Amino acid sequence: MKQVFKGISFVCILLALSLSGCKEDVPFNEDYDETAYPFPDIYRFPDIDVPSDNPLTIAKVDLGRKLFYETLISKSQTMSCGTCHNLGSALTDNGLPFSTNDIGEITTRNATPLFNLAWTDKGFFWDGRVMTLEDAVEDAIVNEQHPEWETTLNGIKADEEYAFAFREAFKNAAVDETNVIKAISSFIRTIISSDSKYDKSLRGQATLTALEQEGFDLVFTTERGDCFHCHGVYPFMTDNDFHDNGLQDASTIGQYTDLGLGGANGVSTDIGKMKAPPLRNLSYTAPYMHDGRFATLDEVIDFYSEGLHVTPNIDPLMKQALQGGVQLTPQEKAALKAFLLTLDDPAFINNDDYKSPF
Ligand code: HEC
Ligand code: HEC
Structure with missing residues (x-):
């Protein structure tokens, strides 16, 4: 009996510590803006599925767009998603058959266009190696841009505007890998070609x-x-x-x-x-x-x-x-x-x- 009580009080202390710890780490984030992104209703374009842990909000899409063009997310700090996915080339790599990634390797495949990907349901990349847009974005960051995360995240945190944008986009306000991936994925979900x-x-x-x-x-x-x-x-x-x-x-x-x-x-x-x-x-x-x-x-x-x-x-x-x-x-x-x-x-x-x- 004694043992059990001891155990419980120990758990209580841990719980109390972690709760107060949580309070200090994540203060009430009054800048969080959950306004839903007004996804357009386009003739014959079906509704989209969005992962429940990454709701599409205006603040997150705006942040994702910045991060898509952010060169801090690369080892050399000179390459962004936009380097190989150029809007003028329908988000492919500027007429090149292959791309050169951030550590100087030549890719073995042609950069794919990035539009209407909110509806991709059978796998991403030429070989379908991942099933969700979030996993595709993570794969792209790691394989193409090789960021050193600590340096990257410190660089982002040092920027006042970014710190505010993360607070607006995420309730937990964390400037971390997961939220970078969620924001970029949200931006890509909004890229639509429907006006040919x-x-x-x-x-x-x-x-x-x-x-x-x-x-x-x-x-x-x-x-x-x-x-x-x-x-x-x-x-x-x-x-x-x-x-x-x-x-x-x-x-x-x-x-x-x-x-x-x-x-x-x-x-x-x-x-x-x-x-x-x-x-x-x-x-x-x-x-x-x-x-x-x-x-x-x-x-x-x-x-x-x-x-x-x-x-x-x-x-x-x-x-x-x-x-x-x-x-x-x-x-x-x-x-x-x-x-x-x-x-x-x-x-x-x-x-x-x-x-x-x-
Ligand atoms: C060095 C050039 C390069 C950079 C930088 C780059 N990509 Fe790509 N991207 C490619 C290539 C090449 C492919 C095709 C690879 C394959 O299919 O194996 C691709 C494919 C993709 C796909 C798959 C699309 C589909 O139709 O399945 C997504 C999504 C993507 N990239 C997102 C991103 C994001 C987000 C970033 C920034 C974090 C990024 N890429 C940075 C070259 C690049
Ligand atoms: C059996 C399915 C299938 C049929 C039928 C088919 N395609 Fe394709 N098409 C593909 C696949 C798969 C690729 C990519 C192949 C690769 O890169 O290895 C492709 C690639 C292409 C591309 C290149 C696009 C790009 O962005 O690189 C064009 C253009 C194209 N097809 C046009 C056509 C036309 C025109 C026809 C009819 C004459 C046709 N396809 C019939 C499956 C098909």
Whole structure:
């Protein structure tokens, strides 16, 4: 009995100590602003899911935007997310096939665009190695920017404006890794591309030309271009899923140079599968494919027309792979390209809300 009482009083003392400790560390944060971010309601864009521990607030999105462009979050203190994800290039890396990270390594994959990611539900990165945006942001920080966290966080804490912004964005007001990741993820959730000519045509605000309409028919007709199974899901223009589209010159599993999804999940039938990119904003995101092998859209179209490889895991949807592809005439190629260009969204790449606040 005595023992038990002793134990309880010991626990009580600990509890009392930690409670008072908590009070000192986290004073009532009167600057916390929980005003919800007014997520826009856009024609045919579904509602989004936001993790319950990272509600989307205006204050957090504003902070996340600053941190996205913050060079303190890198080892050299000169690189930010915006270095490789430039708005003018639809948040890809300035026309480069590969990027150079903060410790001078060349990436093995082409930087992906960062828009409409609030709806990504089957995995992030070309190989789907993480399932949540928060995990993707953490992966990006660690693998690309190699920050020394103590230096980074001290640098941020030293700035009055940042200290206030963290208090507004987070009830616990902590300037720490978790909150940096939550804020950047919140900003990325708000990056939307929805104002291309094609979007407008669906809203009755624009009309496709005859050539563009012919290209549309090619994309959405199974017997012809047949792109829509993987890239046709509106409004994303991707099914967000992983496929082997016959890009890699591999006739055996061992010959794939990038294992893609299979490399991440260890499933051999997933080797060579990559996330289908959105067909939006292609004018700004060259070069194309996971390794940036095609410099122009004409090269991409030639590839689907007559350049496919019959790979071990090729998607059954690439039905005409044995003939090299869907065999388009020059007129059809021009039409396909014209339609793809209707998915450019100049309002998006000029949107002030996504620009650097610095
Ligand atoms: C050195 C250049 C570089 C920097 C800096 C960089 N990225 Fe990236 N990012 C890439 C590359 C390359 C990929 C594609 C990597 C892959 O798929 O394996 C990528 C992919 C991503 C993706 C996956 C998107 C998708 O469609 O699945 C996200 C999210 C992302 N980056 C966010 C960020 C954030 C946030 C930062 C800043 C913390 C950042 N990146 C910094 C080069 C960079
Ligand atoms: C079976 C699914 C599938 C079909 C069908 C398909 N694609 Fe793709 N597409 C992909 C995948 C997967 C990638 C990325 C491959 C890689 O990089 O390894 C891709 C990449 C692309 C890219 C490069 C985008 C970028 O940002 O790098 C374009 C453009 C493209 N496809 C257009 C088309 C067109 C046009 C058609 C129809 C003629 C088509 N696709 C049919 C799955 C598909």
